[in-house]
Amino acid sequence: MSDLPGIYNYLIVVFLMMAGFYVVISQGNLVKKLVGLGLFQTSVFILYISMGNVIGGAAPIVAEGVTVYSSPLPHVLILTAIVVGVATTAVGLSLAVRIHEAYGTVEEDDITAQDRADDETVGTSSTKDAAANATSTEDAR
Amino acid sequence: MTLLGFLVLIAVAAIRLRDLFAVVMLFGVYSLLTAALFMNLDAVDVAFTEAAVGAGVSTVLMLSGLHLTSRWEQRPKRSPLLPLLVVGVTGAVLVHAMLDAPFVGDPQAPVQTHVTPYYIANAPVEVGMPNMVTAVLASYRGYDTFGETVVIFTAGLAVMLLLGIQQGTHNRPGLNAIGDQLVLRSVVKLLVPAILLYALYVQFHGDFGAGGGFQAGVIFATGFVLYDLAFGEGDARTVVPPGWLHRLAALGVLIYGGVGVYALLAGKPFLDYSALSADPVAGQHLGVLLVELGVGITVFAVILTIFYAFSGRGRRA
Incomplete structure (x- = not known):
């Protein structure tokens, strides 16, 4: 990156971030949403590493004849964030796997539809229960 | 570009x-x-x-x-217009904010003018290692890294709770992800020792060159994952039984925390490695080595736990 890209990197970062955000809010598939989160996350990584870069700098490892180093601090933050990221993505994926086992699908719409159908079949009895609970608490008072 | x-x-x-x-x-x-x-x-x-x-x-x-x-994936039933609008507006606001940002590579940017010069000038002297990233990671910002190691440990626990790990070994030769492929098996057999050796190099050479516990843990786990994918399911489990993994993950965190507590007992602040030796620089060096070892063990155990959990689930289903 010898010729100065100005804020070009940052504009790409915003684009990638919004691409990830779009996937998360618009698509119904839970695994796809996780990929969207991954896109979002990587854009943040690129933002930090771009900020730490300095013109004419070298990687922050002491070497003879080098006086200008890129900032090591963003590197430290992002290095750990990448590994934490994969661990948390795995938690999300295992939730998706459990949801698939319970509902047979990972599409948000189908899951909501099944939940609603369940509510309707037990709906009448549960409202009665709720009413009964309400009266019993009133009695208790 | x-x-x-x-x-x-x-x-x-x-x-x-x-x-x-x-x-x-x-x-x-x-x-x-x-x-x-x-x-x-x-x-x-x-x-x-x-x-x-x-x-x-x-x-x-x-x-x-x-x-x-x-x-x-199913075709979405809803119109993408509203999400597009939300994303467009948010993006426009962010771009507007970015217009004020200092250019990439500007030596006068705030990132370069506060703690960075201190780290660059003092890390090689105070911590005594050429790789400033390792010095900042394990020593100056040891608290953050401890927190992150605990987060990784917790994520491993969460996956274990959600999916469970099959105990014991299930050695069923020939039943693997890619079938009985002679070429792949031979190549993997050659690669696995090299990967493990390289992971150890990355772990212990992290003070001098690029590398450290996080990378080494992941690479070491990759060796086992590759072995498990190419050979029969459960072969990797014979080498590293699932029952060891949660103990290993906890051991890594304990090593890291133990170094901190040792410093406390020696009358220094938590995670101040100069307590480990009479010479502060030698103490720093030893502390960073131990802490990186703890990180490496935890990361290795958690990544392999996650892999075992997913692959074991697939077999049961």
């Missing part, structure tokens, strides 16, 4: 594709390109981590997740 362009192309393709297998593979390519970009931006340690985690481990995990769910 070109790299960033490629990233945009892949992001757009990943949004449009309905075949999740293709999306996951594209995401692996995306990670590898990001690693190349980090290399260009002088972040060698980060590039290293991204290549090992993003292009390697996370692709395998996403694929095993797909195997347990479904490969095809």
